[in-house]
Structure formats: C-alpha cells, structure tokens
Amino acid sequence: MVEKVTSLQVAERAGVSQSAVSRVFTPGASVSQKTVDKVRKAAAELGYRPNVLARAMVSGKSRIIGLVVAYLDNYFYPEALEILSNELQEKGYHVLVFMASQTAGNIDAVVEEILDYQVDGIVTASVAMSSDLSRTCRQAGVPVVHFNRFEDSHGVSSVTSDNFAGGRELAQFLVAGGHQKIAYIAGWEGASTQRDREAGFRAGLAEQGHALFAHGVGEFDVDHARAAANAMFSVKPDDRPDAVFVANDHMAFAVMDELRFGLGLRIPEDVSVVGFDDVPPSAWRAYDLTTMRQRANLMVAETVDALLAHIGNPREAATRQVAIPAPLIIRGSARVPDTWPPQEG
Amino acid sequence: MVEKVTSLQVAERAGVSQSAVSRVFTPGASVSQKTVDKVRKAAAELGYRPNVLARAMVSGKSRIIGLVVAYLDNYFYPEALEILSNELQEKGYHVLVFMASQTAGNIDAVVEEILDYQVDGIVTASVAMSSDLSRTCRQAGVPVVHFNRFEDSHGVSSVTSDNFAGGRELAQFLVAGGHQKIAYIAGWEGASTQRDREAGFRAGLAEQGHALFAHGVGEFDVDHARAAANAMFSVKPDDRPDAVFVANDHMAFAVMDELRFGLGLRIPEDVSVVGFDDVPPSAWRAYDLTTMRQRANLMVAETVDALLAHIGNPREAATRQVAIPAPLIIRGSARVPDTWPPQEG
DNA sequence: ATGAAAGCGCTAACAA
DNA sequence: TTGTTAGCGCTTTCAT
Numbered sequence: 001m002v003e004k005v006t007s008l009q010v011a012e013r014a015g016v017s018q019s020a021v022s023r024v025f026t027p028g029a030s031v032s033q034k035t036v037d038k039v040r041k042a043a044a045e046l047g048y049r050p051n052v053l054a055r056a057m058v059s060g061k062s063r064i065i066g067l068v069v070a071y072l073d074n075y076f077y078p079e080a081l082e083i084l085s086n087e088l089q090e091k092g093y094h095v096l097v098f099m100a101s102q103t104a105g106n107i108d109a110v111v112e113e114i115l116d117y118q119v120d121g122i123v124t125a126s127v128a129m130s131s132d133l134s135r136t137c138r139q140a141g142v143p144v145v146h147f148n149r150f151e152d153s154h155g156v157s158s159v160t161s162d163n164f165a166g167g168r169e170l171a172q173f174l175v176a177g178g179h180q181k182i183a184y185i186a187g188w189e190g191a192s193t194q195r196d197r198e199a200g201f202r203a204g205l206a207e208q209g210h211a212l213f214a215h216g217v218g219e220f221d222v223d224h225a226r227a228a229a230n231a232m233f234s235v236k237p238d239d240r241p242d243a244v245f246v247a248n249d250h251m252a253f254a255v256m257d258e259l260r261f262g263l264g265l266r267i268p269e270d271v272s273v274v275g276f277d278d279v280p281p282s283a284w285r286a287y288d289l290t291t292m293r294q295r296a297n298l299m300v301a302e303t304v305d306a307l308l309a310h311i312g313n314p315r316e317a318a319t320r321q322v323a324i325p326a327p328l329i330i331r332g333s334a335r336v337p338d339t340w341p342p343q344e345g
Numbered sequence: 346m347v348e349k350v351t352s353l354q355v356a357e358r359a360g361v362s363q364s365a366v367s368r369v370f371t372p373g374a375s376v377s378q379k380t381v382d383k384v385r386k387a388a389a390e391l392g393y394r395p396n397v398l399a400r401a402m403v404s405g406k407s408r409i410i411g412l413v414v415a416y417l418d419n420y421f422y423p424e425a426l427e428i429l430s431n432e433l434q435e436k437g438y439h440v441l442v443f444m445a446s447q448t449a450g451n452i453d454a455v456v457e458e459i460l461d462y463q464v465d466g467i468v469t470a471s472v473a474m475s476s477d478l479s480r481t482c483r484q485a486g487v488p489v490v491h492f493n494r495f496e497d498s499h500g501v502s503s504v505t506s507d508n509f510a511g512g513r514e515l516a517q518f519l520v521a522g523g524h525q526k527i528a529y530i531a532g533w534e535g536a537s538t539q540r541d542r543e544a545g546f547r548a549g550l551a552e553q554g555h556a557l558f559a560h561g562v563g564e565f566d567v568d569h570a571r572a573a574a575n576a577m578f579s580v581k582p583d584d585r586p587d588a589v590f591v592a593n594d595h596m597a598f599a600v601m602d603e604l605r606f607g608l609g610l611r612i613p614e615d616v617s618v619v620g621f622d623d624v625p626p627s628a629w630r631a632y633d634l635t636t637m638r639q640r641a642n643l644m645v646a647e648t649v650d651a652l653l654a655h656i657g658n659p660r661e662a663a664t665r666q667v668a669i670p671a672p673l674i675i676r677g678s679a680r681v682p683d684t685w686p687p688q689e690g
Numbered sequence: 691a692t693g694a695a696a697g698c699g700c701t702a703a704c705a706a
Numbered sequence: 707t708t709g710t711t712a713g714c715g716c717t718t719t720c721a722t
Contacts, residue, residue: 002487006715017693022717029717032691047481052461053398053407057698062398064441073625078423085444094462096409097440099430116397117439136392142351239709257630280418285602286631351699362709367701377707399699402714 005048011220014042056118059225063093065307066114069123070100074220074250075279076294077125080147083300084123100127108133115140121307123147126191143310143317147303148294151194155319157300157306163196163276164203164324166292167245169328170274171204173290174243176337179272183214183241185228185255191220194247196256197276201245214241218251225251229258233265241273243334249275249282249291251338256287256333272334276326288332298324301313350393359387366611370395397559401463402441410652411459413452413469415445419565419595420624421639422470425492428645429468436653438465445472453478460485466652468492471536488662490648495537495642497631500664502651504644508541508621509548512590514673515619516549518635521682524617528559528586530573530600532593536565539592542621546590559586563596570596574603578610587616589677594620594627594636601632601678617679621671633677643669655687 007021014021018034023029024039042048056062065088072078085095096117098110111133114122122137125147134156137144146158173181184201187194205211216232218225225246233240246252252275259265259273267273275282278293302322309317330336352366359366360482361380368374376384387393401407410433417423429439441462443455456478459467467482470492479501482489491503498684519527529546532539550556561577563570570591578585591597597620602608604618620627623638647667653661675681 004715008715018715019693019695020691023692023717026717030691035691048460049457051463051715053401053463054698055717056398057402057700057715058717060698072423072427075420075423078426080416081423081442082417082444085442086446089444094458095442097426097430097442099427099434101431112394113439116394118396118398198424224594253626253629253631280624281598284598285606286598298718349699353699363699364701364709365707367699368708371701375707380707396699399714400701402699402716403701405714586714 004051005046007048007050010039010042010046010048013046014038014301021143054302060118061120061311062118064096064117064119065093066098066117066119066122066344067095068098068110068114068122068127068129070127071220074126074248074277075281076148076250076277076296080125080296080300083297084147084212084303087300087304091304111137115142121145122147123303123307128190132155143307144283145303145306148193150196150321150323152170152321157310157319157321159322160193160196160324161292161294161299161303161326163326164200165323166276166326166328167197167200167202168204168207169200170245170276170292171201171210172208173328173330173337173340173344174245174272174334175208175210176340176342177243177272177335178334178337179243181213181241181243182210183216183232183244184212185216185218185225185232185244185246185251187218187220187251187339193276194220194309197245197247201230209266214244217245218247218255220248220251222251222254226254226258226262226275229255230262233259233263233271240271243274244271245274245276247276249277249279249289252289252291253274253281253287256289268335274334278329282329282331290331290334291329292326293329294326347363349396352392352393352395355384355387355391355393358391359383359547364433380496386424405463406465406656407463408440409462409464410438411443411456411462411464411467412440412468413443413445413455413459413467413472413474415470415472416565419471419622420626421493421593421595421622423639424624425641428642429492429648432645436649460487465656466490468648468652469494471538473535488652490651492644492648493538495541495666495668497666502655502664502666503536503646504651505541505669506637506639506644506671508538508671509545510668511621511671511673512542512545512547512606513549514545514584515590515621515637516546516555517553517687518673518682518685519590519619519679520553520555520615521685521687522588522617522680523682524588526558526586526588527555528561528577528589529557530561530563530570530577530589530591530596532563532565532596539555539565542590542592559589560597563592563600565593565596567596567599571599571603571607571660572602575607578604578608578616585616587615588619590619590621592621594622594624594634596620597634597636598626598632601634613680619679623674627674627676635676635679636674637671638674639671640669 011018123146144156216228275291282289356363467489489501561573620636627634
C-alpha cells in the first residue's frame with residue numbers, strides 16, 4: 001500500500017516550499033504562474049490530492065453537512081435527499097447521513113455525534129430536536145435548518161410547504177366537487193406538517209359551511225392508516241364518507257388499497273381520495289392520486305440557501321421560516337368540480 | 346458563539362495532563378478510575394466532546410464510509426441506504442453520501458473526492474468504477490465493496506443476490522404455470538444484475554425446452570420500460586406473450602400500468618408479470634407483484650462485514666464475492682402452478 | 691510572490 | 707498509571 005502523498009513531498013519534488021503547494025490548491029491565493037505550473041506537475045506525477053480533513057482542522061470548515069433523517073420509507077425523503085446531496089455537491093459540500101431511530105432522546109444523541117464531526121451545518125428532515133440541543137448548535141456556531149418541519153422556537157430556520165394553504169385548497173376542491181361527507185385521516189400529531197394540513201383543511205371546510213364528517217388517525221404509518229380507513233368505512237353506506245383527505249400520499253396508497261380491495265369501493269365513484277406530497281407513485285396509473293405537490297427542488301434550494309447564508313456570516317444572517325406554495329395536482333382519484341379553479345364572483 | 350472546548354481545557358480543569366483526557370475518551374486505554382472521574386466531571390461541566398476530525402488525522406481512521414449512489418428512484422436503494430447507515434452507525438461509522446450522476450467519467454471524479462475525505466472504506470451502490478480507480482483505492486488502502494453489482498476484476502469485493510439462480514427460478518415458475526409465450530424486458534446491459542438475471546432466465550427456459558418468445562429493453566428506466574411493453578404487446582393476440590419477466594420491480598410497475606390501462610389487458614388472466622427486488626410497492630395490493638426478494642438486510646450485513654474485515658487488516662482479508670439467495674415471493678400478478686415448488690421425480 | 695514557523699486538536703510512543 | 711514529547715497534513719500569519 002502506497003504511502004500517502006503529502007504536500008511536503010510535492011513541494012520537494014517541485015523545488016518550492018510546502019506553503020507554496022498549499023497556495024496552489026487554495027482558490028484565491030497569491031502564486032505566480034510559474035509556481036503553479038511546477039507544483040501542478042509535481043502533484044500530478046505523485047498523484048497528490050489535498051487532505052480534506054487536515055484542511056478542515058486548521059481552517060475550521062469541514063465542508064460537511066450533517067443530515068438527520070428518520071423515515072426513508074416515505075418516498076418524499078429519498079427524492080429530497082438526492083436533490084440535496086446533488087445541490088450541496090455542486091457547492092463543494094457533502095452530506096454525512098445520520099439515521100434517527102424515532103426515539104426522542106435518541107435524536108439529541110445523534111445531533112451530538114454530528115457535532116463531533118465539526119460539520120458546517122445541519123439539516124434535519126422530519127425530526128425535531130430539543131431546544132437545549134439547538135442552543136448547543138447555535139453556540140457551536142453550527143446553523144440548523146429543519147426541512148419539512150416548522151419549528152417556531154430557538155433560532156433555527158425551517159423550510160416547509162405552505163401546508164395550511166394546501167389543506168385549505170383541498171377542502172375547497174372537495175366541497176366544489178359536491179362532496180357532502182368529508183373525512184380526514186391524520187398523520188402524527190407531533191409533526192407540524194400534520195397539524196398545519198389538518199388546520200388548513202378544517203378552516204377550508206368551515207369557510208364553505210362544512211364540517212369534518214369523520215376523523216381517523218394514521219400516524220404517518222401505513223398500517224395505522226389502513227386500519228383507520230377500515231374503521232372509518234366499515235359502516236352502513238349512509239354513514240360512510242364520500243371523500244377523504246389522507247395527510248400524506250404514503251398513507252393514501254394504503255387507504256386506497258383498503259377501500260378498493262378490502263371494502264370493494266370504487267374510487268372516485270364511491271369515494272374521492274386526496275393526499276399530500278405528490279411522490280412518484282402518486283402518478284402511477286394504478287393510484288392516479290390527486291394531491292398537493294411538495295416541490296422538493298424548491299424546498300431544497302431554500303434549505304441550501306439558508307444554510308450557506310449562515311455559514312457565510314455566522315452571526316449576521318437571521319433565521320428564516322420559509323413556506324413554499326404547493327400546487328394542486330388534479331388526477332383521477334377524486335371527483336373533479338365542474339368549474340375549477342372557482343370563478344370570481 | 347462559545348469557543349470550542351478542547352481536551353487541554355478539560356485537562357487543566359481536571360488537574361491532569363492532556364493525554365490523560367485523551368485516554369479517558371479512548372476505549373481500551375489504561376487510566377485509573379480516579380482520573381476517569383475527574384476528567385468526566387470536568388468534561389461534562391465544560392460540555393467537552395472529542396473532535397472526530399482531529400482524532401482521524403492522527404489515528405489515520407476517520408470512521409467515515411463513502412457511499413456512491415446513482416438511482417434513489419429505484420426504491421431498493423433508499424431501503425438499503427437506511428439499513429446500511431443504521432448498521433454502520435452501530436459500529437461507530439458514518440456514511441458520507443456521494444451522488445454519481447450517471448456519467449461514466451464522473452464516477453471516477455466522485456471517487457477521488459471521496460478519497461480526499463480519508464474515508465475508511467467505500468461502498469458503491471449500482472455503479473461501476475474504472476479499474477484504474479479501484480487500483481488507486483487499493484493502493485490507498487481503502488477497501489471497496491460493490492453493492493448490488495458484481496465486478497470480477499481488481500481486488501474489490503461485491504455483494505449481490507444470486508441473480509442467475511433467481512432468473513432461473515422465475516423461468517421454472519412461469520413454465521410450471523403453463524405459460525407458452527414467455528417474454529423478457531431487460532434492464533441496462535452495463536449492469537451485472539441485468540446480465541445475470543437474463544442469463545439465468547434464458548437458462549431456466551432452455552432447461553424446460555422453452556425459448557424466449559419476445560425480448561424488450563427497459564434500461565432500468567420507467568419510460569423505456571413502458572415503451573418496451575407497449576411495443577411488445579401492441580400486436581395481434583396470437584403474437585402476444587402470455588407472461589413477461591421484467592428485470593426489476595421498478596420497471597414492472599410501469600409495465601403493469603401500461604398493460605392494464607394502456608392496453609386493457611388483465612393481470613394475470615391475460616398475461617402474467619413477474620419482477621425482481623421486492624421493493625415495498627410490490628406488496629401494495631394494486632400491484633401485488635410476484636417477484637424475487639432481494640434481502641436488503643442480508644446484503645447490507647455482508648457488505649458491512651466485508652468492509653470491516655478489510656479495515657481491520659488492510660492486507661490480510663481476501664476480497665469476496667457474495668451472492669445471496671433470493672426467495673421467490675408469490676403474489677397475484679402471475680398465474681400460480683398447480684404444484685409449486687415442483688415435486689421430486 | 692515566497693519561505694519559515696506556528697499551530698488546528700488530537701493520539702501514540704516513550705519515559706518516569 | 708501518568709506526563710512529556712512528537713507529530714498527523716494542512717492553512718495562515720509574518721517576514722523577506
């Protein structure tokens with residue numbers, strides 16, 4: 001196994017000082033073209049590449065972003081991860097992944113581990129951390145941005161869709177579609193996405209003079225969602241909802257399967273189903289799910305932007321709470337109103 | 346922003362030497378209980394945690410594993426990533442993610458970047474690297490294991506399912522099911538998974554006195570797969586296959602949708618469909634896909650095992666090529682033989 | 691523009 | 707068991 005090539009060896013071979021080598025590999029440094037040539041040549045011959053860790057030690061910037069993630073089974077997250085990683089790679093950063101097994105205390109432990117790696121920033125996807133921890137991060141000068149979770153508190157930024165507006169629009173859409181018995185299957189109450197979507201949905205119904213006809217809880221979990229759907233629809237026809245908003249697409253698929261194959265209902269003839277996220281399977285024709293699109297690319301762009309703004313000026317940049325509009329994607333799983341969007345007047 | 350707490354500060358507060366502090370945080374080191382107590386107390390009061398990067402510099406072990414990934418849209422990979430990350434976390438390692446945009450030359454560039462981070466090992470998921478590069482890795486003493494890709498060459502390990510045996514069993518299953526016109530929709534030829542599955546499938550058919558009735562190419566891409574299915578089945582009924590093996594589930598969903606909704610065929614009455622991977626949506630009732638299960642947990646376990654074996658003894662451990670048996674998961678998308686598995690004699 | 695020198699925070703001999 | 711002493715490979719003053 002070949003010894004590691006250091007800048008010193010390159011320096012010797014190029015007949016310059018070690019710091020000259022460093023300068024050649026430091027973007028804005030002051031070096032003559034002649035030195036650059038000599039060093040680049042020697043480096044190429046030796047197969048030299050700067051040691052990122054050593055650089056990180058002395059410069060204090062690791063160019064590593066820690067990502068805390070809990071559920072990769074909701075296909076919104078792999079999509080976001082791919083975009084995030086690509087986007088950061090373009091800016092010279094890389095993503096160090098930390099899986100947070102749902103446990104609450106666990107998350108804090110995970111974040112501490114992240115800090116040990118001297119990351120330049122942290123992105124948490126769908127997980128909350130204690131306010132203690134976020135203070136620790138702030139004190140360490142490590143910016144944190146919550147992705148897909150709104151957290152009002154402690155100097156952390158957050159990027160979400162406008163979940164309230166999304167829930168509201170879905171309510172309008174279902175009411176405009178002539179539905180009379182509109183139900184909701186909730187996610188996990190600990191998540192701001194769940195709370196905002198439900199609040200928006202209820203508000204939208206109220207505005208139209210409607211109220212929730214039935215309510216179930218799916219906890220963002222497929223099995224819970226299926227059970228909730230079964231309980232909600234295993235009743236005599238008159239008591240059965242004619243439309244249901246499921247808090248995310250991931251659960252909506254399970255609900256649709258249960259309605260069709262478990263209970264023999266037709267979608268949308270017997271019941272309309274709408275979801276939230278617009279993950280790839282929502283467009284698969286077997287589901288063809290009407291849903292609110294979370295624009296992962298925009299959300300990630302805002303996340304990266306917020307992160308880099310803080311990394312640039314540790315103290316300067318204010319934390320921000322971004323809510324990105326989610327467009328309604330109309331497909332075939334819900335009855336479509338005669339006129340949509342609603343006409344003025 | 347609070348200054349970073351170093352081991353030296355802890356040492357001063359605890360009234361011991363800096364190396365004593367280091368020892369307290371080094372698992373197998375020789376320290377008295379008294380010292381441990383003093384140091385732990387001081388560390389807690391100061392909020393000290395060892396700097397992983399500094400440790401990496403001097404010890405030469407970063408406890409970072411580089412992961413190169415290309416397609417997160419095939420849901421086999423998020424699943425594998427989650428398991429991999431969890432498993433490594435348990436052993437004190439973490440995953441640094443590198444997205445490889447399909448480009449060939451790109452992969453090599455990505456791997457060089459990885460090396461810059463002084464990773465202790467590299468896992469490539471569904472991507473191949475040049476033999477030059479793998480030599481570089483070997484010389485750098487960084488073990489590489491290909492996940493879900495078999496690469497005979499240059500001292501890298503690989504972990505896959507037994508794709509040949511899997512393809513073969515699928516052929517037996519379809520023939521036993523009484524199918525007469527059996528087709529195949531291929532993945533990307535550059536992938537060993539594609540080649541082995543097809544070879545096994547053809548071998549299995551041949552053993553039963555059958556030959557491939559039709560062949561299309563999906564390139565592991567949803568749009569290609571859909572087009573291939575359309576071309577293959579848009580013919581007069583007699584020329585239409587009565588069964589098709591699609592090289593992975595990801596494509597199989599698109600094929601099923603095209604057959605059902607594009608061409609009005611019934612599955613499995615008009616045509617049986619089988620896939621490979623057993624990703625979560627395969628179990629969704631709308632697809633209910635008969636498929637070979639890639640046991641992600643076992644594959645990951647072998648991957649981690651191979652990796653750590655090499656990290657333990659840089660030169661000692663031989664590279665290994667592991668092929669894990671894939672069980673057939675029988676669901677409803679293909680006609681089931683009267684007797685299965687085939688009886689002796 | 692360049693080199694010398696001083697560390698970044700830590701581990702690992704080596705003595706004691 | 708403990709402290710002392712060297713570095714790990716690099717960036718960054720500070721002179722020149």
